[in-house]
Amino acid sequence: xxxxxxxxxxxxxxxxVRDAQANVDFxxxxxxxxxxxKTINFDAPxxxxxxxxxxxxxxxxxxxxxxxPNSRKGRVGGGQVGVTTYVVPAGSFSFWADxxxxxxxxxxxxxxxxxxxxxxxxxxxxxxEIVEREAGAPSQWAFGGVPADKAIKGFGGAxxxxxxxxxxxxxxxxxxGLRKVGQEGLYARYQSTADIGNIIDLPVNPVAAGVGGAGTxxxxxxxxxxxxEHARWRTHVEQSGFHPTPIVDRQYFNALYFxxxxxxxFEIATDPPGFARDExxxxxxxxxxxxxxxxxxxxxxxxxxxxxxxxxxxxxx
Numbered sequence: 367x368x369x370x371x372x373x374x375x376x377x378x379x380x381x382x383v384r385d386a387q388a389n390v391d392f393x394x395x396x397x398x399x400x401x402x403x404k405t406i407n408f409d410a411p412x413x414x415x416x417x418x419x420x421x422x423x424x425x426x427x428x429x430x431x432x433x434x435p436n437s438r439k440g441r442v443g444g445g446q447v448g449v450t451t452y453v454v455p456a457g458s459f460s461f462w463a464d465x466x467x468x469x470x471x472x473x474x475x476x477x478x479x480x481x482x483x484x485x486x487x488x489x490x491x492x493x494x495e496i497v498e499r500e501a502g503a504p505s506q507w508a509f510g511g512v513p514a515d516k517a518i519k520g521f522g523g524a525x526x527x528x529x530x531x532x533x534x535x536x537x538x539x540x541x542x543g544l545r546k547v548g549q550e551g552l553y554a555r556y557q558s559t560a561d562i563g564n565i566i567d568l569p570v571n572p573v574a575a576g577v578g579g580a581g582t583x584x585x586x587x588x589x590x591x592x593x594x595e596h597a598r599w600r601t602h603v604e605q606s607g608f609h610p611t612p613i614v615d616r617q618y619f620n621a622l623y624f625x626x627x628x629x630x631x632f633e634i635a636t637d638p639p640g641f642a643r644d645e646x647x648x649x650x651x652x653x654x655x656x657x658x659x660x661x662x663x664x665x666x667x668x669x670x671x672x673x674x675x676x677x678x679x680x681x682x683x
Contacts, residue, residue: 371602372543373588376521376563377619377635378417378428379450380587382440383490384580386414386433386674392488393418393429395679396469397452398512401651402641403618404674407432411660412670420520421507423618423641423650425589426563427520434580435672442493443576444529445629447583448569449485449493453522453562456498459484461516469679478567479550491581497522502562510678523565524586525553527573528628535568537626541606542588560589575629585623587633596620599634610634617657618643651676 383389393399402423407413413434419427429450442448454462459482466473466486473486476495485495496518505517512518528534535554538544544556544566556566576582590596596613600622603610610624619635626632644655654671656664 370543371541371599373558373590373634374564375426375558375560375589376523377425377587377589377633377637378419378430379447379521379524379583380430380432380585380633381450381492381583382437382578382580383431383433383488383492384435384437385489386416386435386672388489389416389431389433390674390676391679393431394676395510396465396471398507398509398517399427399429400507400509401676402428403645403655404651404653405617405655405657406660406667406671408616408657408660411663411667414671414674416674417618417641417651420505420518422647424520425635425637426560427518429521432584438577438579439491440579440582441577442491442527442582444527444573445631446527446576446578447524447586447630448527448573449495449525450583451483451522451524451565452494452496452518453499453502453520454496454518455504455515456500458516459496459498462496465512478553479548479555488581492583495522501564509676519562521563523563523567525567525569526586526628526630527576528568528626528630529572529575530628531568531570531572533627534630537606537628538566538568541603541608563589585631585633587621587635590634590636592638593620593636596622596634596636603634617655 399418403417407415417430483495502519508514538556547557548555553567558564608624610622
């Protein structure tokens with residue numbers, strides 16, 4: 367079958383956590399990512415929406431969070447991103463193993479497709495892993511004891527947990543345009559065209575359904591080049607038998623959503639306009655940014671949010 371549509375890869379991944387400051391401390395303080403946008407959940411303005419990525423929040427580097435202080439603990443399982451993969455420069459593995467140990471974060475070393483991974487969890491139980499790869503532009507961001515030459519470059523990809531892996535595999539290949547590049551043991555591997563956020567490993571056996579909540583991924587978003595291609599993606603997804611939402615303005619990208627047959631919520635998001643649309647590039651993430659329709663309620667919104675600070679942690683050497 368000729369593939370007419372090909373996403374470059376992952377745009378962002380969005381997850382649920384409980385504590386906003388603990389979230390900032392982990393992803394900025396421990397992992398050294400940049401908080402590129404501090405805003406709110408447009409559908410629940412009493413909750414932050416925090417975005418972490420490289421120096422400019424490039425597509426393929428962005429992990430985002432909804433911190434719900436009293437949310438239930440989720441259970442990672444089918445219908446979710448099971449593991450989010452970060453890619454670091456070749457030769458920096460021992461730095462990251464030492465750093466996790468330094469902060470008391472337990473990890474395991476595992477292999478898939480000839481690659482070695484450090485697997486660990488964040489403070490809410492979200493499953494993460496780090497892999498070395500040559501591909502991908504190096505980060506220009508250094509913070510909290512993570513030098514730029516060791517810093518996370520962005521996503522390596524993800525492990526998708528599907529309740530119907532054959533149907534998810536068909537979607538990845540024939541709707542999203544990824545290419546199957548291997549199968550080893552319990553995993554099949556798919557690759558997109560970008561040099562980061564481009565590797566998807568899919569367990570070939572069904573995974574029992576998970577339960578949403580803190581420590582689980584809400585959705586995975588895929589890249590569209592621009593608004594025109596985004597509109598074509600919506601038609602393509604609908605003609606492929608899925609039920610995409612209308613296109614939604616998320617300020618920093620446009621979005622559409624649909625749930626695939628294995629239970630995973632997919633989003634397709636535009637690369638532009640990006641996070642510098644309402645802040646200077648050197649000031650990203652410093653101020654609470656609100657869309658214009660929420661500006662009249664800024665005082666109320668800010669009073670309902672616990673203040674957060676990007677800070678260097680005491681554990682840094």
